[in-house]
Amino acid sequence: MENNFPNNKRKTNIPWLFKMAWRDSRKNRSRLLLFVSSIVFGIAALVAIYSFGVNLKKDIDTQAATLIGADLAINTGKLPDAPTLKMLDSLGDRHSEERMFASMVLFPRTQGTRLAQVRALEGDYPYYGNFETIPTDAGKKFRLVKAALVDQTLMLQYNVKVGDSIKVGKVVFVIEGVLTKAPGQTNIASGIAPIVYIPLKYLSETGLMQKGSRINYSFYYKYDHPVDIEKFTKKLEPRFEKAGLNYDTIETKKENTGRAFGDLTNFLSLVGFIALLLGCVGVASSIHIYIREKIASIAIMRCLGVKAYEAFLIYLLQIIGIGFVGAVAGSALGTIVQHVLPIIFRDFLPISVTTDISWGAIGQGIILGVIISILFALLPLIAIRNISPLNTLRMSYENINLLRDPFRWLVYVIILLFIVTFTHVQVGNWLASIFFTIGVIVAFLILTLIAKLLMYLVRLVINASWSYPLRQGFANLYRPNNQTIILIVSIGLSTSFICTLFFMQSLLIKQVTIAASANQANMILFDIQSSQEKPLANYTKKQNLPLLQQVPVVTVRIEKINGKTAAQSKKDTSMRVRERLYGNEFRVTYRDTLSPTEKVMQGDWVGNAPASGEVPVSMEERFAQRNKLRVGDKLTFNVQGIPINTRIASTRQVNWNKMQTNFLFVFPKGVLEDAPQFHVLMTHVPSKKVSATYQQSVVRLFPNVSIIDLGFVLSVLEDLMDKLGSIIKFMAMFSIVTAIVVLIASVRISKYQRIQESVLLRTMGASRRQILAISTIEYFFLGSLSAATGIFIAVAGTWLLARYSFDIAFNVDLLPAIGLFFGITGLTILIGLLNSRGVLNRPPLEILRGE
C-alpha cells in the first residue's frame, strides 16, 4: 500500500505544553496544592535542620576560640614528668594551669553534699571569651582570694547564695559568684557534672591530691605574637605523644565540634527525610487518583492528536510546578522553624547559634522537593503513556495496567537509588545508607502487607446479615479507590515512630529505677585510699548500711602486646591487635573469685598468681574480641612505672547491667596488693534522708572520697532523657503532621471519589445518620488499625533495640500506647467526618452541580 504520510515529524511545541499544563490545572489547583502539602512539612524539617547546621558551622567557626579559651590547650591524665613540665613551661607567651577531678563538695549552711567537677585554676584563662558569672567580675576576683565559682545548677539545687561557703576537701571557700557558663561548656554537661572553680594555690590544702587520685591536668596557652599554631603543634606532636599529652588548638576544636554537630544534624536530617518520604507516599497516592480522574481528558487529547509523551509531559509539568510551590512553601516554613531549633538544642550547645537565612539550605530544600515530587509522581504519571484514545468511545480501566509496565520498575529503582544516595550524602557511609534504605523499605512493606491482609480479611468476614452502614463502612476498606494502604502506611509509620520513642524512654528509665530499688547497690563510694578502706567500711556498718561490694582499683597502662611496644607494632603490619590499646589507662582490680555477674567463656580462671612467671589475667570477652586479643596473648602492663608481664588466661562474659563494679581486666591475688590504688565501696541506702545524712558524714570524715547516689543519677538521667526526648519528639512531630496532612488529603480525595455514591445514597433516601455511620465505621477501622499496626511495629522495634542494641530486659509500658491508640483513632475519625460534612449538609443536587 502506498503510504503518503508526511515524513516530517511534528515537532513538540514546548510552550504549548506549558500552556496546556497551566490550563488543565486551572480547575484543580486547590486539589493539587493539597496533594503537594504532604511534602511541605518534610521539606520544612530538612530546611530547618540544614539552616541550623549551616549557622551552627558558621558560629562554631567564629566562636571556636571561646570554646577552647586559648590558642593551645594541652591535657593529660597523669602528672607530667620533670622534662615534660619544662617543655610545657616553655610554651606560649602567657599560660594558665588547671587540675580537674571529681570530688564531693559540701555546703556548710545547708549541709548539702554532691559530687562535683572541681577545677583548680591558676593564670588568666580564658584568654578568649569569659567565664559568664553573676556578678560579672566574679570570674576574675575568685582567683585573688580563697573563693570559688559555683555552677548555677548546683547553687539552685542546694539553695545557696553568693557569699555562702563551699567546702572542697578540707578547705572552705567563699562563693564569689555563680558560674552560668564556662568556655565550651554545655548546660547538659554542667547538669550532669556541675563545675566548681577554685584557685590552684589552695589545691594542696584540700588534701584531695593523693596518690592514685584521678586528676586531669590542663595547660592553656596564649600567643601574643603571630604563630602558626597548627604547624607548631604538628612539629611537637611526637613529643606530646611520647609524654601522653593530648592537645587542642582553635582549629582542631573547630573541626571536632563541627564534626560532632555535623553528625547530629545529619542524623536529624534523616529523621526529617522519613517525614518527607511519608509525604511522598501521600503525593504518589493522590496523583494516582488524580490521573485516574484525568483519563477522559487525556483520551480526548490523544484523539485530537496529542502524542503519548506530550500528554505525559503536560502532567509532569503540572507536578514540577506544584512540587516547586510545595518545596518553596516547605522551605519558607523551614526557615521560620529554624528559629526554634537553637531553643530546643539550647542545653546541648556549647555556643550561641544565630538564625540567619541560609539560601543554600533553601535552595537544597527546593531542589529536593521538586526532585522527590517528580520521582514519586512518576509512578502514576507513567500510566498516562498507556491511556488509549479509545477511552473517548468506551471508558476502560483495563487499558492501564501499571504492574506490566517495565518503566514502573525503572522508577522504583530510581527512587531506591535516590534514597540511598541522599542518605549517603547525610551519613557519608554507603553501608549505613543501604541499611537505612532497607529499613525504610521493610517498614513500608510490613505496613503495606498488613493493609493488604486487612483488606483480604475484611472481604472474608463481611456478612450479609450485618446492618447496611456496617457492611458499607467495612466494604469501603477494600473497594476501588480505597485509602486503606496509604493511611495504614502513613499513620502506622508515624505512630510507630512516636511509640518507639515512648517505649525506649520508659524502658531506660525503668532499667535504672530497678537498679535503684530492692536491695541492690544504690550508692557507690570511690577514690577511697587504702588507709581509709577499713575505717570507712566500719563506719558504713555502724550506720546499719550493708557492704555490698568492696573492690580495690589499680590504674595501669599497656606497654607491650605480645612483646611489641607501640612503636614496634606500628611498623609490624602483621600485628592483628588494635594500636589504640597502647597508652590508654585501664582501671583493673584483683581478686581470687569470679563475681556473680561473670562467667568464664574461654581459658581457665586463675584466682591466685603463681610465685613466678607470667601473671594470668582475665579479660572481658567483648573487649577482647573488639581488640582482637585471644587467650594466650601476652600483655606487659605498666603499673605506675613498674612493668608486669601477664598472659590472658581467660575471657569472661560480664553482665554490665547489674549495678556493681565491673572490669575489663581482672588480676589474680598476690600481684597488685602493694601497687598505688584506691578502693570502691558499694552500699544500699534505704531512703533519701539516710542517703543525705550518710553522705554528709562521709564527706566530713573522708573528704577525698567521692559518692555517686544512684537516686540522684536517676533524676539526672530522667532530665537528660526528657531533654533528648523533646528533640526527638520535635523531629517526630514533622512526621506526625505529615501523616495528618496525608490523612486530610486522602480523605478529601475520597470525598471526590465517593461523592457520587453518597449523593446517590442520599437521593435514594439514605439518612444523614446512615451516611455518617458509614463514614465513622470506615475511619474508625482505618484509624484503629493504623494505630494498632504502628504500635505493633513499635513493640517489635523496641524489643529489637532492647535485646540487641541496649542489651536490657524488654517490657513495655502499655498505658501511653493505649492513649496513643485512642488519640490517633479519634483524630482519624474526626478528620474523616469533618471532610465529609460537605456531602452531609448540602442538598444532593447542589453537590452534583457544584462538583
Place this chain on the structure above:
Amino acid sequence: MEAILKIADLGKTYQSAGKMLTVLDHISFNIESGSTNAIVGPSGSGKTTLLGLCAGLDRPTTGTVALNGIDLGSLSEDKRAQARNLYVGFIFQNFQLLPTLTALENIMVPLELRGEKNIRARAIDLLDKVGLAERGHHYPAQLSGGEQQRVSLARAFSNKPKILFADEPTGNLDAETAEKVIKLIFDLNREAGTTLVLVTHDLDLAGKTQRILRIKGGKLVSDINTNL
C-alpha cells in the same frame, strides 16, 4: 471518486474472561471522499469498535485500514495521533470537551497542536458559525448539552479534517436540539467538503446520509446507497 478510507478484511478480537471475543469479523468497504455515510446496527454489534479502528484510535487484529492512503495499522500510536490531528475530526455522543478549557480553548487545541498562526480568529469564527460567539470564555460545565455539542462540532472542523467521525452525535440531546445539531453537522460538512462517517442507531439520522452500512454481530450485513 477517490476513496478516502479503505477497509479491507478488518477483524478485531478481544480477550474477555479468558475467552476470545470476536467483535468485528472480516469487514471490507471503501468510503469515498466527500461522501456522507452512516454505520448502523443494534447495541453491541461492533459499530463503535469499527469507528474507533477507522479513525485510528485502535489497531485491528486482522486486515487493514487505509486513511488518505496511509496504512494506520503500520503506524505507531504517536504517528496515528499525528494522522488524526492532520486528517480526522471527531464528534462524540458525550461531547468529550476538555473540562478545564474554555469553549474557545477547546476549539483552539487541534490548531495549536499543529503550530498554526492566527488561530484565535479562526476559532472565534467557528464559534460564530455554530452560534456561540458570545460563549467562548465559558467552561463546558457552564454550557448546555446542545451548546457543548456545538462547541465539539466547531472543534471537529477547526483543523479542516478530510474525514469526520461522529459517534451517536445526538444520543445525549433532546429532539429539538438534536435536529439543530444535525443540521449544523451536515451544513458544515457540505461547506468544508469533508467526508462524514457517523455511527448511529437512529435510522432517521442514517437516512440523511448517502450510504448506510449495517453491522450485525460484527459482520457487515448490508451496504445501501440512499441515492441522496
